[in-house]
Amino acid sequence: MDTQWRTRVQRDGARASTTDTELSCRGCALNRICLPAHLPPHEARILDGAVERSRELTTGASLIHTGMPMQALYVVRNGSAKSYCLTADGDERVRGFYLPGEIVGLEGFGAGRHMCEVVALEPLRCCRIPIARLEHLMETLPGLRREIVRLLGQSLEDAQRLSADLGTTDARGRIARFLVNLSSRLERRGLSATQFSLSMSRTDIARHLGLRLETVSRVLSAFRREGSIEVKARYIKLLRPEAIASLVAQ
Amino acid sequence: MDTQWRTRVQRDGARASTTDTELSCRGCALNRICLPAHLPPHEARILDGAVERSRELTTGASLIHTGMPMQALYVVRNGSAKSYCLTADGDERVRGFYLPGEIVGLEGFGAGRHMCEVVALEPLRCCRIPIARLEHLMETLPGLRREIVRLLGQSLEDAQRLSADLGTTDARGRIARFLVNLSSRLERRGLSATQFSLSMSRTDIARHLGLRLETVSRVLSAFRREGSIEVKARYIKLLRPEAIASLVAQ
DNA sequence: CGGCGTGTTGATTATGGTCAAGTTCTGTGG
DNA sequence: CCACAGAACTTGACCATAATCAACACGCCG
Numbered sequence: 403m404d405t406q407w408r409t410r411v412q413r414d415g416a417r418a419s420t421t422d423t424e425l426s427c428r429g430c431a432l433n434r435i436c437l438p439a440h441l442p443p444h445e446a447r448i449l450d451g452a453v454e455r456s457r458e459l460t461t462g463a464s465l466i467h468t469g470m471p472m473q474a475l476y477v478v479r480n481g482s483a484k485s486y487c488l489t490a491d492g493d494e495r496v497r498g499f500y501l502p503g504e505i506v507g508l509e510g511f512g513a514g515r516h517m518c519e520v521v522a523l524e525p526l527r528c529c530r531i532p533i534a535r536l537e538h539l540m541e542t543l544p545g546l547r548r549e550i551v552r553l554l555g556q557s558l559e560d561a562q563r564l565s566a567d568l569g570t571t572d573a574r575g576r577i578a579r580f581l582v583n584l585s586s587r588l589e590r591r592g593l594s595a596t597q598f599s600l601s602m603s604r605t606d607i608a609r610h611l612g613l614r615l616e617t618v619s620r621v622l623s624a625f626r627r628e629g630s631i632e633v634k635a636r637y638i639k640l641l642r643p644e645a646i647a648s649l650v651a652q
Numbered sequence: 653m654d655t656q657w658r659t660r661v662q663r664d665g666a667r668a669s670t671t672d673t674e675l676s677c678r679g680c681a682l683n684r685i686c687l688p689a690h691l692p693p694h695e696a697r698i699l700d701g702a703v704e705r706s707r708e709l710t711t712g713a714s715l716i717h718t719g720m721p722m723q724a725l726y727v728v729r730n731g732s733a734k735s736y737c738l739t740a741d742g743d744e745r746v747r748g749f750y751l752p753g754e755i756v757g758l759e760g761f762g763a764g765r766h767m768c769e770v771v772a773l774e775p776l777r778c779c780r781i782p783i784a785r786l787e788h789l790m791e792t793l794p795g796l797r798r799e800i801v802r803l804l805g806q807s808l809e810d811a812q813r814l815s816a817d818l819g820t821t822d823a824r825g826r827i828a829r830f831l832v833n834l835s836s837r838l839e840r841r842g843l844s845a846t847q848f849s850l851s852m853s854r855t856d857i858a859r860h861l862g863l864r865l866e867t868v869s870r871v872l873s874a875f876r877r878e879g880s881i882e883v884k885a886r887y888i889k890l891l892r893p894e895a896i897a898s899l900v901a902q
Numbered sequence: 903c904g905g906c907g908t909g910t911t912g913a914t915t916a917t918g919g920t921c922a923a924g925t926t927c928t929g930t931g932g
Numbered sequence: 933c934c935a936c937a938g939a940a941c942t943t944g945a946c947c948a949t950a951a952t953c954a955a956c957a958c959g960c961c962g
Contacts, residue, residue, distance in 0.1 A: 487816060489901045495816035509812055511805025518812075540801075541794060548787075554804035555761025561808055562759060562768075565815030566737065566745035569862025573950065604909065612819020617950060619910055635909075635959080651739045823918065854941065864919060869942055885927065885941075 426450050435503045435590060436477060437549060445543045452539060454530040455479075459522045465506065466520035472510030474530045478502045481526035482601040486609070487518045496610035499523070499602060501587050508557050523601040568612055571651050576611040577621045578649035581631070585640060597639040676700050685753045685840055686727060687799065695793045702789060704780040705729075709772045715756065716770035722760030724780045728752045731776035732851040736859070737768045746860035748811075749773070749852060751837050758807050773851040818862055821901050826861040827871045828899035831881070835890060847889040 427438045427450045438446035456476075459465060465476060465483060483500040497518055500506050506528070510516045540547040567579055589595035600607070604615040611618070625631045630646055632639040640646060677688045677700045688696035706726075709715060715726060715733060733750040747768055750756050756778070760766045790797040817829055839845035850857070858865040875881045880896055882889040890896060 487813075487902070489820065491901075493820075495820050497812045497816050509805055509809040511801050512803075512809040513806070517809060537798075540797065544791060547790065547797065550801065551761050551790075551804065553762075554801065554808060555759055556763070558804060558808045558811055559759040559762040559767060561811035561815060562747045563737075565811060565818055566747050568815055568818050569860070570739065570743075570745050603907095610819070614951060615909080616911085616952085620950090623910070651741075652737075853939095865941080866920085866943085867918060870918090873942070 432503045441545045445545045452535045459526040468519045471515045476506040476528040479527040485518045485520045600636040682753045691795045695795045702785045709776040718769045726756040726778040729777040732773045735768045735770045850886040
């Protein structure tokens with residue numbers, strides 16, 4: 403089943419990466435969940451014209467550099483990314499992960515520059531909306547303006563909830579939360595909510611949740627022993643999603 | 653000096669609460685740091701006309717109720733507030749604190765409703781901008797639109813940074829962060845950055861930082877023993893701000 | 903086949919949580 | 933103004949969870 407599932411994902415990946423034919427939002431596989439999905443048709447058409455389809459970044463390459471002025475918003479087309487910042491003593495704190503259809507760079511609106519690094523976890527292709535262009539469009543397209551404000555508000559809600567959760571939950575709860583969160587984001591894209599492949603390492607997960615990689619490994623093993631999940635390296639299958647969900651504090 | 657300082661704050665409080673004479677942003681003591689400060693004068697004047705000066709809430713009263721549709725944005729005029737949500741088993745997770753000049757309710761833009769409770773920590777007076785009014789003004793005032801987007805981005809950056817910090821820092825680091833953060837926010841208002849009175853209880857601080865109140869108490873005592881701060885109940889004086897700041901991870 | 907990334911598992915330790923007294927502060931009524 | 937009650941805070945003793953240190957297993961690529 404592992405291989406069968408991988409094949410499915412590879413096909414999915416292959417389909418999405420035939421980008422030469424996808425020069426507009428209309429032909430894009432993500433158009434049901436992406437930014438234009440919430441815009442009136444004529445606004446979507448105008449936005450479409452402002453979007454640049456960027457070249458593919460290789461694994462480990464940076465989409466956004468720490469300290470750089472904000473030049474664009476990005477939407478992940480395929481692949482995935484993590485954002486992180488460095489502490490004074492040089493270790494990473496992972497702020498979050500980005501999946502296809504998700505917007506990258508919103509936090510840059512605060513200071514007009516990005517205070518974190520965003521790097522590809524696997525080959526990454528994004529759509530790019532230059533910020534000057536976007537500012538101008540927000541002037542004239544009320545739907546787009548509302549949508550950007552909505553996305554900012556949503557991200558803020560998510561970030562506040564995350565920090566509240568991290569503060570109050572133990573290692574099991576944090577990892578359960580991570581799995582449930584990932585699962586629902588994949589489901590939104592029409593992928594399986596119960597089996598998926600992690601694009602991030604145990605270390606990345608640990609650094610995102612404020613744990614150590616050993617703890618992440620141990621908790622996943624515990625979930626497996628309890629029959630709640632199946633784990634094989636980065637492949638995860640939720641056998642009893644309710645059991646995992648019940649560990650998540652609200 | 654404790655009492656002398658208290659007197660100063662009470663005078664400040666008294667001055668700010670003579671609100672009957674402050675029916676416009678121009679006369680407001682906060683007008684250098686509040687929303688209109690970043691708007692062109694004519695936009696500020698128009699916004700001023702849309703602002704409602706609300707009555708005073710007593711300590712413990714809710715400004716925003718969990719689950720309610722978003723009806724307005726608020727700016728704290730005087731007093732302070734905390735926002736929190738409840739876990740399944742009924743205990744509070746404190747998301748943050750709001751001081752005069754700070755905007756309350758931005759996270760509501762995500763779902764159009766508030767998923768947290770905001771309550772007064774001391775007698776609270778706010779300015780209120782009805783959301784319908786604000787939406788309409790954003791249509792016509794580009795400066796206001798940019799400012800709301802900027803504030804959302806800033807809040808998002810702050811929230812992401814907080815959760816990254818909570819994940820990677822120990823109790824001392826978290827409390828140091830809290831003190832430094834509060835200090836700089838007070839300084840921005842023109843108040844002392846080194847001595848202030850906490851409006852929130854140890855329990856609130858603990859629930860905000862993912863600690864227990866005993867731990868908060870112990871760490872503050874440790875800082876005092878080390879000569880870094882002076883603590884007397886809710887009064888705090890930073891004796892060696894550098895020592896505290898050095899504990900904050902970047 | 904060997905070497906390096908990444909991940910797993912075990913033994914030990916330390917940080918902060920828990921439980922339990924106490925102490926100080928605050929507001930209220932005499 | 934003082935006495936009192938209840939809340940908020942402090943401190944100590946003990947314990948549990950996750951960090952640390954260390955060894956080992958697995959998968960991938962040259």
